[in-house]
Amino acid sequence: RSFYAFRNTYCIMGGYGGYNVVGYKNLETLSAELNKVMLRRTKEEVLDLPPKTHIREYVELTARQRSIYKDIKQGIIDQLEDILQSLNPLSSMLRLRQLTSGLFSEDNPKLDRIKDMLENEIIPNGQKAIIFSQWEQITSVYLEALKEYNPIYITGKVSPEERQREVERFQNDESCKLAIGTIGAMGTGLTLNRASYVFFTDKSWVNGDNEQAEDRAHRIGTTENVNVISMIAKDTVDEGIEDYLAENKEIFDKVVDGKCNKQEVKALLEKLLQI
Numbered sequence: 001r002s003f004y005a006f007r008n009t010y011c012i013m014g015g016y017g018g019y020n021v022v023g024y025k026n027l028e029t030l031s032a033e034l035n036k037v038m039l040r041r042t043k044e045e046v047l048d049l050p051p052k053t054h055i056r057e058y059v060e061l062t063a064r065q066r067s068i069y070k071d072i073k074q075g076i077i078d079q080l081e082d083i084l085q086s087l088n089p090l091s092s093m094l095r096l097r098q099l100t101s102g103l104f105s106e107d108n109p110k111l112d113r114i115k116d117m118l119e120n121e122i123i124p125n126g127q128k129a130i131i132f133s134q135w136e137q138i139t140s141v142y143l144e145a146l147k148e149y150n151p152i153y154i155t156g157k158v159s160p161e162e163r164q165r166e167v168e169r170f171q172n173d174e175s176c177k178l179a180i181g182t183i184g185a186m187g188t189g190l191t192l193n194r195a196s197y198v199f200f201t202d203k204s205w206v207n208g209d210n211e212q213a214e215d216r217a218h219r220i221g222t223t224e225n226v227n228v229i230s231m232i233a234k235d236t237v238d239e240g241i242e243d244y245l246a247e248n249k250e251i252f253d254k255v256v257d258g259k260c261n262k263q264e265v266k267a268l269l270e271k272l273l274q275i
Contacts, residue, residue: 052218052226056242059109061100061233068104069236072096073273080269089265090205093237093272100233101138101201110201110231111145117229118149122197123177127224128170129197130179132187132213138201143180154181154190163190170194187213193222200230202238207245240272 007013010030012023061069072095076083083092095104102108114131122129131146133139136155143153150173152166163185170179171194179192183204186192195217203210214228232238 049218049220049222050225052214052228055227055229056232057113057229058232058234059113061109061236062105062107065099065105065107065109065233069096069099072099076269076273080266083269084262084265089269092269096237097202097241098135098138100236100238101133101135101231102141103137108141108145109233111142113231114142114199114201115146117197118146118178123149127196128177128179128194129199130181130186130192130195130217131199131201132181132183133201134183134204135202136182139180139182142201146178146180149177150175151178151180152176154179154186156182156185158185167192183209183213187216190216191219191221192216193219196224196226198226198228200228203230203241203245205241210245235274237272240274244268244271 007021010024010026011021012025014020014022076092076096079092083089086092099105100110102111118129131139131142133142136157139153139155143151152170154163154166158166166179167190169176170192179186179195181187187209193216198214198217200210200213204213214226218226230242232242
């Protein structure tokens with residue numbers, strides 16, 4: 001059928017001018033139509049993989065970090081009406097999120113906790129780990145602090161050829177205990193299944209990107225349980241993001257795609273800021 005017939009049958013239109021898809025209908029009919037021509041199997045159904053466990057690891061910001069966090073947060077609140085008019089309102093959270101992961105202060109409780117787990121749990125048991133962040137500024141901090149573990153390092157600046165050499169080193173070199181990289185560059189297309197632990201110092205707004213990244217360790221050939229650990233600073237935007245990624249994926253997708261109305265965006269920002 002034509003695009004317009006398809007849209008009118010299955011989409012609910014709305015938003016400014018009525019041109020945005022704001023909901024869906026007749027999905028049972030669509031599913032029945034697709035099942036006539038499509039065979040779908042999930043990874044869980046076709047691969048015999050060990051379990052993947054998701055863990056939230058909480059840390060406390062230091063007094064210095066808390067003071068900086070408070071100032072940045074107040075600046076966002078003061079400019080909230082202007083932020084709501086911007087093309088990407090979620091970008092207002094950038095400095096808050098980078099602060100909790102270790103920028104703008106010498107203190108880094110997330111790094112301290114990861115180091116503790118590496119030293120006392122992961123490395124003594126002969127296991128390896130992956131550390132993800134969205135930002136190269138963050139990954140460079142972890143690279144410098146954890147160089148004793150001979151880490152591989154993959155960001156957008158690393159060529160495809162060098163990425164593959166780094167992957168092979170992580171998979172085959174027993175002295176290489178750690179992979180550090182950005183979600184964008186190291187989160188897709190690579191096999192890092194020698195890792196039993198995956199740390200996120202921060203996460204993408206798009207839940208599918210995070211799932212792709214954690215599955216670098218959860219692939220064919222994985223022999224041990226994979227522990228996916230989200231590092232969360234208490235009483236910060238980290239908690240709101242983790243909850244919303246788990247419970248309201250659709251809202252995040254709508255905001256990222258610019259399909260939320262002003263009231264929905266405001267409610268989301270107020271939730272993340274705890275105001």
